[in-house]
Amino acid sequence: GEVAMRLIGHLSKGYRQRVGLAQALVNNPPVLILDEPTAGLDPKQIVEIRHLIRGLKGEHTILLSTHILPEVSMVCDRVIIIDRGRVAHEGRTEDLGGEDAFVRVSALGPAEEIRRALAGVAGVREVSQRKGEGEEAHFTVRADRGREIRPELAEAAARAGGRLTGLAQDQNTLEDLFVRIVSSERAADGEDGRTEGENGPDGSPAGGGGDA
Secondary structure (H helix, E strand, C coil): CCCCCCCHHHCCHHHHHHHHHHHHHCCCCCEEEEECCCCCCCHHHHHHHHHHHHHHECCEEEEEECCCHHHHHHHCCEEEEEECCEEEEEEEHHHCCCCEEEEEEEEECCHHHHHHHHHCCCCEEEEEEECCCCCEEEEEEEEECCCCCHHHHHHHHHHCCCEEEEEEEECCCHHHHHHHHHHHHHHHCCCCCCCHHHCCCCCCCCCCCCEC
């Protein structure tokens, strides 16, 4: 109401986004397609647009295309990841974790011995070493979801001569899933596994058509 008499061109970007949504909704369409609806907005405007979109759920089917992946987690019920025109993954947003859990382990000591010890813990599928500084080694442990293995990981690191400096459960995010799936798809196609968004002009997690 407070801006009803202003020219649209004189409105803030947040209000112009609202006008665009109003134009799309004026005929009460059963399906509403939104492309990057919060791009370029400030944090307050982003929250307002998210609230508006959530308020439309139940009355409309909303398709939201975006590279801003936290947006998907906060607004959407289901997610489809598209890589180079192919559907790479689809499912409910609440099931993003899949079958895997991730634990970050940091320790001082012989890195290779610690890595092998961590890999030998029951339920562990993969152990990858991350770049560390000095004598401290950092590992990401991929394990079966729903199983608490942190005590066993701590014991394994100690047996290998390591002194634990960090042990934390990782929250498996949509970004993690996106990068893992796109990297796997491209590795299967004989590429190097890097997503184009790592050095793409838009800074997105995956360029070349990667979308969620």
